[in-house]
Amino acid sequence: MKKSKTQVIVGMGTCGLSAGARQVHDALSALLAEHPGSFELSGTGCIGMCYREPLVEVREKGRRTIYGGVTPELAAEIFERHVRGGDVLEENVALNIADGEIEGGQEQGFQILQRKIVLRNCGTIDPESIGEYEGSGGYKALRKALLEMQPGEIIEEVKKSGLRGRGGAGFPTGLKWSFAARYEADRKYIVCNADEGDPGAFMDRSVLEGDPHSVIEGMIICARAIGASYGYIYCRAEYPLAIRRLTIALEAARKNGYLGSDILGSGFDFDVKIKQGAGAFVCGEETALFASIEGKRGMPRIRPPFPAEKGLWGKPTNNNNVETYANIPWIITNGAGAYAAIGTEKSTGTKVFALAGKVVRGGLAEVPMGTTIDTLVNEVGGGIKEGRKFKAVQMGGPSGGCIPASLGQTPVDFESIPATGAIMGSGGMVVLDDTTCMVEMARFFLNFTQSESCGKCTFCRIGTLRMLEILTRITQGEGEPEDIERLRTLGAQIKEASLCGLGQTAPNPVLTTIRYFRDEYEAHIRDKKCPAGSCQALVDFFIDPEACTGCTLCAKNCPVGAISGSAKQVHVIDNSICVKCGKCMTSCNFGAIYKR
Amino acid sequence: MEESFSYRLWRYDGQPGELIPLLQSAQDHFGYIPRRAIRYIAGVTGVPESEVYGVITFYSQFRLQPMGKHVIRACDGTACHVSGSRMIIETIEDELGIEDGGTTEDGLFTLSIVACIGCCSLAPVIMIDEDTHGRLTPSSLRKLLREYRRREKQAAAAAEAGCADRA
């Protein structure tokens, strides 16, 4: 088939699809059927600019024009004016790239500070085509590792790169591999942790959806280095698209001789299976994850013995995170030195962050380690939505903590972030503004960890419940002055007396918010006020007279008759009668009701 | 999905670690895990029924009750939570008259509250079956749910008309 010179590529990650990429793709397909050969249509993974989805790229001779917020109608216009007429629709261009350099577009601020290693192919290649991965240098590293390097040399290279695990704890990857390499056994395993349990993080999903081969290639190289013959990818069931793309990728890799027996003629055998998680946060913890693969309840166990000695099925096992593996091919191809030159001295390379929450540009951003929080939020993320005030970032999910805006100059790396009381975590960064109540934030996470605790350790099982009860009553205006101290004591005990990382870190969100936002706790307890205007029991409800159309729906829905007003007239809430159930707010079709 | 539940059971060859995939395929097949599936699985794998039950109740994915025709997964992950997911969930509860884990009387919808479906930048987000819907407001959500209802009614009416035609 003759290649058309113009390619049209639609972003088909989960974020794109939910924003309507399927309809855009259908519209383009119909146009292509009407005008055969006028362009080539394909799909790609997450480009990172989730906030501008659906994204459509027009690629011609070294020039890439990425359009944002594309509707089927706009797609038709892009076809008419750009693809056929050669006329760029400037007002819709999110990003303009010529010969690999960013030249312009409304979103260049989001991209310009990024350095893409893990995301090198995400959003540029078709993740369902192994040919495109190979075309962009894929599986070259594997060839080099299998045919030109000894296992020991691979491990040395990874050690020298300074790569540290991206799953949260930041353990040096090369060192971990050397442990698993040391043990002799009839069988060894490689596991890829794709459980991504942090609620508010989606880096691993995007990598698996956008560039599954990079993870698979990293796993094969690791298997070779430690002498493993079997691998598992443990992926959460909530990611059906990632599982589908991984399945396709594994099949293609087998067909091209990268998996199976005698890989690339090296005499080395290795194959990978996908295991679907079944919805348990604690299964992200490696020993619980192994139990789950073995078909049991996912309960963590005491380490040692460490997985390198006794892991899956009691055999030496190496477990790494998705992003850790995705770094490996780049390191092998470009050399440890090139990798170590990026980032800081002790935290080398880049880190992918999932920016979400109250930030203008929510999406995936890969930046060198050591970039400051302020840079991520204000420059990459474009600041706070609706011009509100930046209050804090939440990092590390339920195991992490809230870092206040006043510490915005903190560089993100494995040394500086833990010093604030939070953790690096896997890369979820939820940005909070002045409408977020920090006590409620702490309650939210405790609620999560409490329900996800596997129940093995008493302190984790019952201690988190006690903390949750205290936090709940504070947010309901029933807090007692001693509660802050109670939370701190309980928190310290839970950290001390829990077996796995879940319990050991569960109190972090509470302890960091007490540390940095104690005044908010006190306002709830002493003044029975929620300064952020968020806790329902402690605020009053109002109707915005500008937005109210007098439709009477809120008054009809109010269970206590606190709302008065006649049809087509602005309604009013009597706060002395209101029971703060919030029903008016969810029934209003015009967003006219607010709380303060 | 790929292989049917009965095929998987039949093919089971004593490989360890097959319990969860078997349960997943039972749930795909029946929509939930009925008592008899637990018995089949225990019989074939030799894992005691009580232990199968223990595994089922450990993982939030598994259900022991039938689900509605459409499963609504409402996200209450961090990003959605700070973007008003509570209000979204309350709207669903109000519109459908069910709570987390409940199914509507007509068997059309089941509500399940989940933590993060990986579309945080479109918060607040819900999934209805395999389709994700983002940037919701109470009123856009009500519209969406009513649209599903309307389509179901139409389909039911069409089916009835079809029957009448044939009779």
Ligand SMILES: Cc1cc2nc3c(=O)[nH]c(=O)nc-3n(C[C@H](O)[C@H](O)[C@H](O)COP(=O)(O)O)c2cc1C
């Ligand atoms: C409660 C809990 C949940 C975890 N969840 C994840 C997860 O979702 N993904 C992940 O890669 N690591 C997770 N971890 C960390 C893993 O136990 C393990 O350290 C990691 O996968 C190692 O990979 P790395 O060395 O590449 O970072 C979790 C740990 C704990 C204690």
Ligand code: FES
């Ligand atoms: S927090 Fe709702 S999709 Fe991630």
